[in-house]
Amino acid sequence: MKRFVLIFLFLFQFPTSVSAIENNNIRVIFSSYTQPYVFENGTGIVVDIVKESLELSGYKVIPVFLPIGRGFKMFEQRQVEATSIIKKNSGLKNAYYSDYFMQYHNYAITRKNGPRVEALSDLAYLDVVAFQNASLYLGKLFGETVKVNKNYKELANQEIQTLMLLNGRTQVAVMDEAIFKYFRNKLLASGRVKGKGEVIFNDIFKASKYRTAFIDKQVKDDFNKGLKILHNKGRYKEIYNYYIRQYFTIKQ
Numbered sequence: 701m702k703r704f705v706l707i708f709l710f711l712f713q714f715p716t717s718v719s720a721i722e723n724n725n726i727r728v729i730f731s732s733y734t735q736p737y738v739f740e741n742g743t744g745i746v747v748d749i750v751k752e753s754l755e756l757s758g759y760k761v762i763p764v765f766l767p768i769g770r771g772f773k774m775f776e777q778r779q780v781e782a783t784s785i786i787k788k789n790s791g792l793k794n795a796y797y798s799d800y801f802m803q804y805h806n807y808a809i810t811r812k813n814g815p816r817v818e819a820l821s822d823l824a825y826l827d828v829v830a831f832q833n834a835s836l837y838l839g840k841l842f843g844e845t846v847k848v849n850k851n852y853k854e855l856a857n858q859e860i861q862t863l864m865l866l867n868g869r870t871q872v873a874v875m876d877e878a879i880f881k882y883f884r885n886k887l888l889a890s891g892r893v894k895g896k897g898e899v900i901f902n903d904i905f906k907a908s909k910y911r912t913a914f915i916d917k918q919v920k921d922d923f924n925k926g927l928k929i930l931h932n933k934g935r936y937k938e939i940y941n942y943y944i945r946q947y948f949t950i951k952q
Contacts, residue, residue: 724758724759724760725759725760725762726754726759726760726761726762726781726782726919727762727764727779727780727781727782728750728761728762728763728764728780728781728782728783728784728912729764729765729766729771729774729775729780729782729783729784730744730746730747730750730763730764730765730766730784730785731765731766731767731768731771731784731785732765732766732767732856732857733767733856733857733858733859733879734746734785734858734876734879735879735882735883736878736879736882736943736944737785737802737804737876737878737879737943738765740765742763744943745802745939745940745943745944746784746785746802747763748939749801749802749927749930749936749939750782750784750801750912750923752926752930752935752939753801753923753926753927753929753930754919754922754923754926755926756922756925756926756929757922757923757925757926759919759922764780767832767856767857768785768831768832768833768856769832769833769856771783772790772791772792775792775795775913775915776792776793778915781914781915781916781919782912782913782914782915782919783912783913784802784910784912785802785804785910785912786910786911786912786913787837787908787909787910787911788911789836789837790833790836790837790913791836792913794915795913795914795915796913796914796915796916796917796919796920797911797912797913797914797920798911798912798913798914798920798923798924798927799911799924799927800909800910800911801910801911801912801927802909802910803907803908803909803910804876804878804879804907804908804910805876805877805905805907805908806831806834806838806874806875806876806877806905806908807874807875807876807877807880807901807902807903807904807905808822808823808828808872808873808874808902808904808905809865809872809873809874809875809880809899809900809901809902810865810871810872810873810899810900810902811865811866811868811871811898811899811900812898812899812900814871814872814900815871815872816900816902817872817902817904818902818904819904820841820842820845820904821845823842823845823846823849823852823872823874824845824846824848824849825849825851826849826851826871826872827851827870827871827872828846828849828851828852828853828870828871828872828873828874829852829853829854829855829861829864829865829870829872829873829874830846830852830853830854830855830861830873830874830875831854831855831856831858831861831874831875831876832854832855832856833854834846834854834874835847835854837908838874838905838908842905858875858879858880858883859883859886859887861873861875861883862875862880862883862884862887863883863887863892863893865899866884866887866893866897866899867893867894874905877901878944880899884897884899
């Protein structure tokens with residue numbers, strides 16, 4: 701009886717710790733609130749590229765949509781087999797990083813009549829709202845700059861981030877251009893933002909290249925092989941163009 705109770709408690713505490721790789725199901729974290737890269741109906745630039753790259757080796761992707769912070773925890777607790785949109789400096793433990801497959805171009809976005817941002821140092825004294833974990837992803841200098849800014853905050857929900865900027869509740873929104881434009885269009889169409897939503901994209905960041913992290917090296921290798929095939933066949937660019945054409949021009 702005592703042995704049965706111990707086994708039950710172990711299963712209860714770690715219900716999803718057993719890997720699903722054996723039957724070729726790969727649970728992958730995708731970041732919420734990052735349209736058009738990730739739509740929670742199972743589509744989007746990132747979702748399609750990850751799915752198709754793995755499907756070429758016979759895997760089935762099971763998307764898990766979560767904010768970045770919660771996704772980190774699930775990966776480290778081995779409740780999923782992979783997490784997308786990660787940089788090597790993310791701090792994930794025991795992770796196998798793929799080749800980079802996606803880039804975001806983040807800007808310090810201000811309203812048309814708002815302050816100009818010409819350098820990172822300008823962000824030390826303005827009201828700034830950034831995406832979750834931006835202080836980690838955007839480099840050491842950015843992290844040090846915003847660390848001293850009491851008016852700096854990070855949000856998982858980038859629709860709220862966009863709304864805050866357009867309605868004057870913050871001076872600067874640090875986020876990817878395509879994500880901002882997607883949510884601006886949505887907010888304007890719903891009437892939640894007055895005017896035309898005109899902004900300045902202050903270009904003070906380099907494009908950020910992202911990878912997918914896996915708990916299994918073989919799956920990582922298979923993903924890289926599939927990714928090369930998508931590039932060689934022109935499918936990668938086809939996916940990208942399908943979603944992004946209406947939001948901004950692709951930066952080579």
